[in-house]
Amino acid sequence: MNQESDLPDVLIDSERIQQAVSGILSNAIKFTPKRVQNEDGSPKENKVSVTVSKSRFGIDIMMSDNGPGIPKDALNRIFKMGERAIADEVEGHGIGLAVHKAIILAHGGKISVESRGGPAPHS
Numbered sequence: 844m845n846q847e848s849d850l851p852d853v854l855i856d857s858e859r860i861q862q863a864v865s866g867i868l869s870n871a872i873k874f875t876p877k878r879v880q881n882e883d884g885s886p887k888e889n890k891v892s893v894t895v896s897k898s899r900f901g902i903d904i905m906m907s908d909n910g911p912g913i914p915k916d917a918l919n920r921i922f923k924m925g926e927r928a929i930a931d932e933v934e935g936h937g938i939g940l941a942v943h944k945a946i947i948l949a950h951g952g953k954i955s956v957e958s959r960g961g962p963a964p965h966s
């Protein structure tokens with residue numbers, strides 16, 4: 844976790860923001876497999892990182908993980924109610940991000956996602 848020392852005070856509904864932040868963080872944890880492997884099959888340390896920094900209008904929270912990623916064609920879809928990126932075995936309903944996005948938008952914020960790739964969708 845990286846956090847700037849002089850963060851501004853921001854007016855938020857703390858319960859709701861906590862719900863959104865912990866939901867996104869728990870996605871990073873649950874979709875990052877316990878044993879991540881390098882391309883040559885050697886074990887790779889799995890990482891989830893959170894960075895909090897000052898932005899023009901408040902604060903930015905950036906979370907990243909080195910799990911499987913999200914296919915490019917699913918990047919917009921995952922913010923819609925009931926949508927999941929791939930039909931995988933990790934438990935979930937595809938509801939979290941739609942709710943987290945609504946909370947962040949209600950605070951005048953923005954949410955976006957980037958991925959280096961992601962697994963091919965199952966047929």
Ligand SMILES: Nc1ncnc2c1ncn2[C@@H]1O[C@H](COP(=O)(O)OP(=O)(O)OP(=O)(O)O)[C@@H](O)[C@H]1O
Binds near residue numbers: 908
């Ligand atoms: N960190 C991540 N790594 C890989 N895929 C992710 C990650 N975060 C989200 N996703 C993909 O986006 C989809 C939508 O996420 P969302 O949180 O809305 O649903 P969920 O976690 O499947 O279920 P729910 O949050 O409702 O229990 C996930 O099903 C998953 O396919």
Ligand SMILES: [Mg+2]
Binds near residue numbers: 866870
């Ligand atoms: Mg979720």
